[in-house]
Amino acid sequence: MGKLVVKVLEGKEKREKQYEVMREELDPYTTVLELLLKIREEQDPSLVLRYSCRMALCGSCGMIINGRPRLACLTKMKDLDEPIRIEPLKNVGTIRGLVPDLSSFFSKYRKVRPFLVAKDEEEQESPKSPYRQTDEEVKRYLQFNYCIQCGLCYSACPVVSSNPNFLGPAAINVAYRYTADSRDSDKLRVLLLDTPNGVWSCRVAGSCSVVCPKGVDPSLSIQLAKSLILRRKI
Structure with missing residues (x-):
């Protein structure tokens, strides 16, 4: 199955961090939000992101995913090309990590x-x-x-x-x-x-x-x- 490469650009300086996740641990309907939470829980507890409802109602988890503004809770892995590249929203400031101001x-x-x-x-x-x-x-x-x-x-x-x-x-x-x-x-x-x-x-x-x-x-x-x-x- 191999490894899935995820690149995250954090903070105002857009510091790049790279993570690898085993594909057999995911299914095609895994969302980007679920992926990021998995990375935070298992690899990097310093990864900062914002989310709430997990069902595209609150709008909290907006971020740039593969060059496009999306909601992480609504974006499924099966719809993305690899490697996956994630960064904070543009045209606004960044508080910390992937959290936009x-x-x-x-x-x-x-x-x-x-x-x-x-x-x-x-x-x-x-x-x-x-x-x-x-x-x-x-x-x-x-x-x-x-x-x-x-x-x-x-x-x-x-x-x-x-x-x-x-x-x-x-x-x-x-x-x-x-x-x-x-x-x-x-x-x-x-x-x-x-x-x-x-x-x-x-x-x-x-x-x-x-x-x-x-x-x-x-x-x-x-x-x-x-x-x-x-x-x-x-």
Whole structure:
């Protein structure tokens, strides 16, 4: 069966460590997360990584695997070429090991006011009745509501790599999700998007949508946000 070679680039300096794992100890459905935990338990207890749910819901285990941003818990060994090369997410800092510093990512996410703003503030704080929606109203934003804030799209975005002030795909996606919601009345959020570092920095590379583990398609939400802004200006 032989040995599987795993190369891990750790920390800010991208120090490379190489590990070997016997193939007979793995099966084709072993995930990269399971592989890394095995290496940490049996070979290198200093290997640092972040994870939680193990089922692609929390977004904690994002990393670059064979050159592509992926969730380690969702990536199976059978889908990868060898040797396997793992490193921290790009376009963000690194706290330690394979753990990314997502401070800038979440700062931009919060900046776009990712919450519903009702016309009546008193009603919003103390609702007296349900905020009803039709199926068609829900469909306008439902796809974009599945974002788990893993940061993969941010890491894959070529615009973020050249312009750190760009809001990024996830922030614009969530901004469009709430703006397209019939229950929302926020006027400020669109102004935040209609800036040089907002939607107009996007060059439609589409890499954000390619790497999204939940099929959100942030590239589409960015273009819909552009259309929404232009229609409001006419």
